[in-house]
Amino acid sequence: MQYQTETRSSFSYSKVNNMGLxxxxxxxxxxxxxxxxxxxxxSVSTCCMCHAVKGLFxxxxxxxxxxxxxxxxxxxxxxxALLRLLGCSSGASTSPGGLPVVFIGGKMVGSMERVxxxxxxxxxxxxxxxxxxxxx
Amino acid sequence: xxxxTSSHFVPSTRFEIYDPLNQISTMxxxxxxxxxxxxxxxxxxxxxxxxxxxxxxxxxEGTPHxxxxxxxxxxxxxxxxxxxxxxxxxxxxxxxxxxAYVQQLETSRLKLIHLEQELDRARQQGFYASNRxxxxxxxxxxxxxxxxxxxxMEYGHWVKEQNRQICELRTVLNGQVSDVELxxxxxxxxxxxxxxxxxxSAAAKLDVFYIMSGMWKTSAERFFLWIGGFRPSELxxxxxxxxxxxxxxxxxDVCNLRQSCQxxxxxxxxxxxKLQHTLAESVAAGELGEGSYIPQISCAMERLEALVSFVNxxxxxxxxxxxxxxxxxxxxxxxxxxxxxxxxxxxxxxxxSSWETRQREPT
Numbered sequence: 001m002q003y004q005t006e007t008r009s010s011f012s013y014s015k016v017n018n019m020g021l022x023x024x025x026x027x028x029x030x031x032x033x034x035x036x037x038x039x040x041x042x043s044v045s046t047c048c049m050c051h052a053v054k055g056l057f058x059x060x061x062x063x064x065x066x067x068x069x070x071x072x073x074x075x076x077x078x079x080x081a082l083l084r085l086l087g088c089s090s091g092a093s094t095s096p097g098g099l100p101v102v103f104i105g106g107k108m109v110g111s112m113e114r115v116x117x118x119x120x121x122x123x124x125x126x127x128x129x130x131x132x133x134x135x136x
Numbered sequence: 137x138x139x140x141t142s143s144h145f146v147p148s149t150r151f152e153i154y155d156p157l158n159q160i161s162t163m164x165x166x167x168x169x170x171x172x173x174x175x176x177x178x179x180x181x182x183x184x185x186x187x188x189x190x191x192x193x194x195x196x197e198g199t200p201h202x203x204x205x206x207x208x209x210x211x212x213x214x215x216x217x218x219x220x221x222x223x224x225x226x227x228x229x230x231x232x233x234x235x236a237y238v239q240q241l242e243t244s245r246l247k248l249i250h251l252e253q254e255l256d257r258a259r260q261q262g263f264y265a266s267n268r269x270x271x272x273x274x275x276x277x278x279x280x281x282x283x284x285x286x287x288x289m290e291y292g293h294w295v296k297e298q299n300r301q302i303c304e305l306r307t308v309l310n311g312q313v314s315d316v317e318l319x320x321x322x323x324x325x326x327x328x329x330x331x332x333x334x335x336x337s338a339a340a341k342l343d344v345f346y347i348m349s350g351m352w353k354t355s356a357e358r359f360f361l362w363i364g365g366f367r368p369s370e371l372x373x374x375x376x377x378x379x380x381x382x383x384x385x386x387x388x389d390v391c392n393l394r395q396s397c398q399x400x401x402x403x404x405x406x407x408x409x410k411l412q413h414t415l416a417e418s419v420a421a422g423e424l425g426e427g428s429y430i431p432q433i434s435c436a437m438e439r440l441e442a443l444v445s446f447v448n449x450x451x452x453x454x455x456x457x458x459x460x461x462x463x464x465x466x467x468x469x470x471x472x473x474x475x476x477x478x479x480x481x482x483x484x485x486x487x488x489s490s491w492e493t494r495q496r497e498p499t
Contacts, residue, residue: 048414048442049449052407059399113452116404119396120456121463122389 034103037065038133050100105131287339302478354488363450368457
């Protein structure tokens with residue numbers, strides 16, 4: 001697994017500067033959680049769209065790290081942070097509540113819509129391979 | 137000669153003989169009716185009490201006056217009393233009649249409002265039910281039913297345009313056509329499909345069950361329904377034979393597309409299954425003897441919101457699959473593919489109508 005520390009720290013810098021009100025420690029927490037594994041999914045245990053995205057990765061032979069935010073002590077803040085991150089990027093989630101959100105190789109891919117689009121257009125598999133989640 | 141205002145002089149038909157006293161009371165009646173019970177000096181004669189002494193009882197021969205009120209008043213006080221009493225009675229009766237009339241008006245007004253509301257409701261229900269084969273209890277809000285009616289009309293136009301485009305593609309591919317022109321036709325056809333996805337998305341917000349059941353489609357199309365539309369993997373299977381010959385890179389790309397499409401489809405299907413289970417659980421929750429089922433219904437309602445996002449994801453998958461196909465293929469291959477796809481749906485619709493016709497024929 002390759003960590004590009006420069007881009008990660010610059011990522012956190014720019015995000016903190018753009019969101020003045022935003023507590024940076026939650027953001028740092030999100031980042032560290034996203035970096036724990038090649039594929040990280042922020043999910044809600046009862047959400048069916050989250051269930052679908054988990055099924056997608058498992059069906060491809062990938063084992064993602066799943067964080068169920070409804071069962072997490074800081075779940076609410078993390079959810080809020082993720083919503084802001086999603087809002088900053090161009091893709092808008094079609095799921096109520098914004099989840100699931102997928103990170104691959106520490107970088108945010110986005111919601112179910114984004115993940116599916118990247119899979120269909122063929123960009124997901126190389127991304128997974130680069131992150132070390134898939135082997136040929 | 138008549139010194140009274142002739143407009144209000146009503147000849148008394150009840151009496152054969154000329155009776156000045158009764159004529160006066162009838163006039164009073166009329167004036168009360170017309171003026172709502174208000175005394176208006178213009179319409180009635182005010183009996184003056186004083187008369188010149190020249191008029192004597194037997195002095196009427198010369199210039200006969202029809203109304204000898206003055207003479208009567210001074211010489212016959214009981215007649216005056218009688219007249220006044222009759223007036224009062226007439227006024228009372230007039231007031232009662234007016235009250236009854238006004239009450240009748242009020243009742244009619246309320247009835248009219250009620251009828252208008254019923255008519256509105258019936259009209260909307262009639263509209264919505266016209267395209268349905270099965271009977272469904274209709275209890276929709278105005279917004280929902282008018283939005284769905286609008287969608288059905290738009291879809292009718294969409295199919296017409298689709299048929300026209302297919303016809304054009306067929307004609308063009310049979311003859312000679314420039315690549316530029318062909319690319320234009322292909323782009324238009326793609327945009328046409330994307331327009332349908334947008335229409336469906338708006339309709340899903342109004343009534344997701346309507347979209348999920350494919351109510352706007354023909355019966356044969358509904359047979360193949362997957363989350364409110366066609367299955368992307370099926371689509372690829374239908375189109376594949378029309379792309380030959382393909383270069384090696386294309387073969388690889390198509391193979392990858394088929395695999396990723398199938399995986400995405402399976403994932404969304406799994407999510408839908410989970411939604412069905414949790415919805416069934418929400419509805420089934422609760423024990424015997426519980427008074428209210430509202431908590432289960434409101435819990436289930438929350439889950440239904442997720443259904444809208446699934447319909448959107450399914451359409452998104454269809455959109456992306458079509459888009460990727462367009463990227464992989466040459467213009468001519470894409471044109472052939474779109475022609476094949478359009479033709480496929482046309483034949484499904486024709487199958488539906490043939491089936492319906494066959495059902496109606498007597499055996």
